Amino acid sequence: MQFETDRLIIRDICRSDWGSIHTYTSLPQVTRHTAWGPNTEEDTKEYIEQVLVSQLEKPRQDYELAVCLKDTGILIGGVGIHVKDTNAEMGYILNPDYQGKGYATEAARALLGFGFSTLDVHRIYATCRPMRNITGHNFYFRREQHGSFCRIFSAY
Helix, strand or coil: CEEECCCEEEEECCHHHHHHHHHHHCCHHHHCCCCCCCCCHHHHHHHHHHHHHHHCCCCCCEEEEEEEECCCCCEEEEEEEEEECCEEEEEEEECHHHCCCCHHHHHHHHHHHHHHHHCCCCEEEEEECCCCCCCCCCEEEEEEEECCEEEEEEEC
């Protein structure tokens, strides 16, 4: 599975991606707002194997995708969308060498389009864990599709 934006290719993860993915998932500054990590090599390899299994599920509910630069093919991060009924949770993570260039925004917009158009979900939400291991302080984002308009909510 693959789709593109102006600057990115967003595609299924493959086993050979593990080294590029481990480059950023092993960094504490990347994983401090996640529920996992920093990853050991074994953690990253297990993650890749889980992703490969989820790609074979019918119907597919989990999409963990590689974000690659269109002009070079370099894997710079990942996005994910996980479907439950008519809802989905999305997330993204980037190698710090590629942050601050609008890639996350571009990938997230494409993922929202994929979710609403291709997966036909009605609600997509995301959470951030700025204070991991402390409950009650998660940022919550939700975008709902209602016919021809969307609503965006956020709260602490």
